[in-house]
Amino acid sequence: MAERVVPEPQRRRRRPTKQGVVLSRQLIVETALRLVGQHGAEALTVRRLGAALGADPSAVYRYFRNTDDLLLAVADELVGRAQHGWRPTGDWRADLREIGLRIHRAYQAHPQAALLAAHRTTGRTHEIRAVEAILGVLRAAGFPDPEAVRIYHAFVDQSLGFAALDAAALALPPAARAADDEVWQAAYGRLAADTHPNIAATAPLLAADMRRSGYPYALELLLEAAASRLPRPGGRPPRP
Amino acid sequence: MAERVVPEPQRRRRRPTKQGVVLSRQLIVETALRLVGQHGAEALTVRRLGAALGADPSAVYRYFRNTDDLLLAVADELVGRAQHGWRPTGDWRADLREIGLRIHRAYQAHPQAALLAAHRTTGRTHEIRAVEAILGVLRAAGFPDPEAVRIYHAFVDQSLGFAALDAAALALPPAARAADDEVWQAAYGRLAADTHPNIAATAPLLAADMRRSGYPYALELLLEAAASRLPRPGGRPPRP
DNA sequence: TTCTCACGTCAATGACGTTGTCGTAAGGTG
DNA sequence: CACCTTACGACAACGTCATTGACGTGAGAA
Numbered sequence A, B: 001m002a003e004r005v006v007p008e009p010q011r012r013r014r015r016p017t018k019q020g021v022v023l024s025r026q027l028i029v030e031t032a033l034r035l036v037g038q039h040g041a042e043a044l045t046v047r048r049l050g051a052a053l054g055a056d057p058s059a060v061y062r063y064f065r066n067t068d069d070l071l072l073a074v075a076d077e078l079v080g081r082a083q084h085g086w087r088p089t090g091d092w093r094a095d096l097r098e099i100g101l102r103i104h105r106a107y108q109a110h111p112q113a114a115l116l117a118a119h120r121t122t123g124r125t126h127e128i129r130a131v132e133a134i135l136g137v138l139r140a141a142g143f144p145d146p147e148a149v150r151i152y153h154a155f156v157d158q159s160l161g162f163a164a165l166d167a168a169a170l171a172l173p174p175a176a177r178a179a180d181d182e183v184w185q186a187a188y189g190r191l192a193a194d195t196h197p198n199i200a201a202t203a204p205l206l207a208a209d210m211r212r213s214g215y216p217y218a219l220e221l222l223l224e225a226a227a228s229r230l231p232r233p234g235g236r237p238p239r240p
Numbered sequence C: 001t002t003c004t005c006a007c008g009t010c011a012a013t014g015a016c017g018t019t020g021t022c023g024t025a026a027g028g029t030g
Numbered sequence D: 001c002a003c004c005t006t007a008c009g010a011c012a013a014c015g016t017c018a019t020t021g022a023c024g025t026g027a028g029a030a
Helices: A025-039 A046-053 A057-062 A067-083 A092-108 A111-117 A125-141 A145-171 A174-185 A197-209 A215-228 B025-039 B046-053 B057-062 B067-083 B092-108 B111-117 B125-141 B145-171 B174-185 B197-209 B215-228
Strands: none
Touching: A025 A046, A025 A067, A025 A111, A046 A057, A067 A092, A067 A111, A067 A125, A092 A111, A092 A125, A092 A145, A092 A215, A111 A145, A125 A145, A125 B197, A145 A174, A145 A215, A145 B145, A145 B197, A145 B215, A174 A197, A197 B125, A197 B145, A215 B145, A215 B215, B025 B046, B025 B067, B025 B111, B046 B057, B067 B092, B067 B111, B067 B125, B092 B111, B092 B125, B092 B145, B092 B215, B111 B145, B125 B145, B145 B174, B145 B215, B174 B197
């Protein structure tokens, strides 16, 4: 087959499919996201994607080298959606909080895709824009570059890690998901106080807390610790 | 077929396989871990597992309901290995740090398995022991129960989230992994200072930092923020 | 010694990603 | 307007996957 995939700019994009659809990378990415949102992660197969597009499955390979290539495109699309419309306010802590929650939210909206995409570095447009924005917030806040980079790294990986973790929970097949949920009521709710005193003492609190995401609280902890490392915390800037 | 899986206690476990191996749940879990460690995540298929065991693939279904059931067993085994030999020292911050790093380390040792297992709640022995231990550390440190549960949640999910994220990087096929690594040198190293001032200013720092795990630093931030929320931080305990 | 059933093996099913080949119609060219 | 090229959609096929039902055999109970 040699090279099937034609770079986007020099596409002539003719010939609609039998069902009258004109394909494009963008359309395929959007359809993949919709598919995965409607029918779960296991629905994202090339064959089903083809069916959803109204095209032969192999047509997808005219636009993406393979499924991994498609996945990276989906990942970057998610990052882009998270950033869409965001503007810095000048309050670094509020800005980071907003970015973090946006990332988390965007990934939760497409759990099945998030699960596959959160672990990848795409190096594509939307990702680059996000990196630039976050570093900008930290450096403008007054963090020296080495500290800004460390916090950037912790912040981003924390956000993506939680996004993937929480996405995984949402993405489980209903049966396994119910089982995971039940565990906190069942297995942990029944442990005796003499063998497991700490679980027994906190079981209702645990069952309630574990059904929410731990991310917002973890994010606050990170922001708080970062703030305490900011040079001259709250002090006036030095006179010239 | 009805019920193929016989509960472990009432097994009579006769008949070695053609190749003379006597199967057991434990042997299968260990073989799965070894397989995945040697040949990557994609090596963990029932067929290959059968081959590695010296048995017909379908024999695995005599011990595990399906691959998900096997996966949970593998996950719990990882948690068990992380905890193995751990004892509390009485210094809550050192104890949590040690537990966090152990979890991270155990998962990194089996990236392919970690990737699949980190997102699951098993509710099995090793996991229960770990939950009890962590809650014990926090409550003994003096955190009130609701705060202890919130911190427990943030701590565990952050550890597992990073473990999965870092495992994913290690687990990528060599080609994709090299590509991911390159991105920080190539895509981010080449951006112009006028369009991407913050990336340009920190590119070498970024390239250096992103090849390490962000977890240890993120863990310190979490511990630091938690410490600042401890009632009577550093003060003497009240007299009776 | 006999009986039984646990469990290893075999064969089959349907879905998966991916590729080689082919035909055709869209677009450029004159 | 007719011709040619070639992009690209369709088809068919390959090998691998998880999973299951049927089978038969040998270990252990009696």
